[in-house]
Amino acid sequence: MSEPCASTRVTYPRGATDGTSTVVQVFPLQGGTGIITAETPFHPVDHTWPDQPADVGTLTVNGAQVAITDAITGASQIGSDRLCLGRDITARRGDDDWCWYVVHVTDAPYGDCLEWVGAQATLCVDSRRRASLSASHTACHLMAFALNEALSDRWRKVPNGDSLGHPNFDAIAITSSQIRTDGSTDTYRLGKSLRKKGFTVAATDEAPSLADALPNLADSVATRLNEWIGTDAQVRVDAHGPDLTSPREWVCDLPQGTATVMCGGTHVSRLSQLGTVRVTAELDDDGTELTITTTPSTADS
Numbered sequence: 001m002s003e004p005c006a007s008t009r010v011t012y013p014r015g016a017t018d019g020t021s022t023v024v025q026v027f028p029l030q031g032g033t034g035i036i037t038a039e040t041p042f043h044p045v046d047h048t049w050p051d052q053p054a055d056v057g058t059l060t061v062n063g064a065q066v067a068i069t070d071a072i073t074g075a076s077q078i079g080s081d082r083l084c085l086g087r088d089i090t091a092r093r094g095d096d097d098w099c100w101y102v103v104h105v106t107d108a109p110y111g112d113c114l115e116w117v118g119a120q121a122t123l124c125v126d127s128r129r130r131a132s133l134s135a136s137h138t139a140c141h142l143m144a145f146a147l148n149e150a151l152s153d154r155w156r157k158v159p160n161g162d163s164l165g166h167p168n169f170d171a172i173a174i175t176s177s178q179i180r181t182d183g184s185t186d187t188y189r190l191g192k193s194l195r196k197k198g199f200t201v202a203a204t205d206e207a208p209s210l211a212d213a214l215p216n217l218a219d220s221v222a223t224r225l226n227e228w229i230g231t232d233a234q235v236r237v238d239a240h241g242p243d244l245t246s247p248r249e250w251v252c253d254l255p256q257g258t259a260t261v262m263c264g265g266t267h268v269s270r271l272s273q274l275g276t277v278r279v280t281a282e283l284d285d286d287g288t289e290l291t292i293t294t295t296p297s298t299a300d301s
């Protein structure tokens with residue numbers, strides 16, 4: 001029988017930016033200290049799909065405040081004392097044989113924090129930065145749904161669809177997604193394997209090449225996205241549990257249906273919080289990489 005696992009409980013999926021919790025582990029890191037609490041509002045960078053950057057902020061114990069400059073994912077196999085951090089984690093995300101932690105990173109020396117285990121910590125996330133990241137992340141999801149719709153007639157075979165029923169170009173072709181305080185950049189691979197799956201990049205009798213369609217593509221994605229923002233639909237994150245690795249689903253009711261996608265990030269609560277969104281689309285020189293940038297007017301520029 002393994003010991004019960006005490007993975008970090010996270011409150012950021014419901015929008016929290018502060019809280020109090022017990023310090024459960026403190027350990028030295030190169031150039032500072034790692035601090036784990038039982039519960040946290042800090043969103044850590046995901047070790048396998050690092051789309052949304054970590055929250056920053058402060059952590060205060062017994063009146064002593066340290067700056068939290070990063071938050072990373074930590075994991076240790078149940079029964080083992082070895083804590084793996086970030087990319088060194090070998091386990092599959094959410095593996096039940098492992099405990100999963102949010103590790104708050106501070107420059108403060110280990111010696112200043114080592115007596116904090118068992119004490120109450122006050123955790124405070126930089127809420128302005130979080131709001132910008134949330135706006136960028138929500139806009140990024142909407143862009144994906146609008147992009148899937150705009151590209152839907154370029155498929156000769158019908159692959160798996162998104163929750164609005166369009167071929168899921170985003171899920172099939174995405175290679176990286178970077179969410180920033182001032183917007184997001186998503187990169188898609190238009191290689192042989194995508195064409196094999198039935199996606200058409202070249203011109204056909206019915207449609208121009210993707211390169212020629214690019215300005216219209218960006219326009220139609222932006223138009224659809226701003227139409228959705230105009231409905232001021234509610235956005236929520238449905239969590240299947242309280243822990244860092246509990247599956248979570250982003251949900252937004254749009255006029256075309258309910259948009260849902262699995263997501264570990266943070267989001268606005270209503271679409272009007274995005275203001276107006278600008279979208280650009282670019283193809284690289286050999287036409288095998290499509291880059292979309294999505295910029296909400298409410299994000300930090």
Ligand SMILES: [Zn+2]
Binds near residue numbers: 137141250262263
């Ligand atoms: Zn997401």
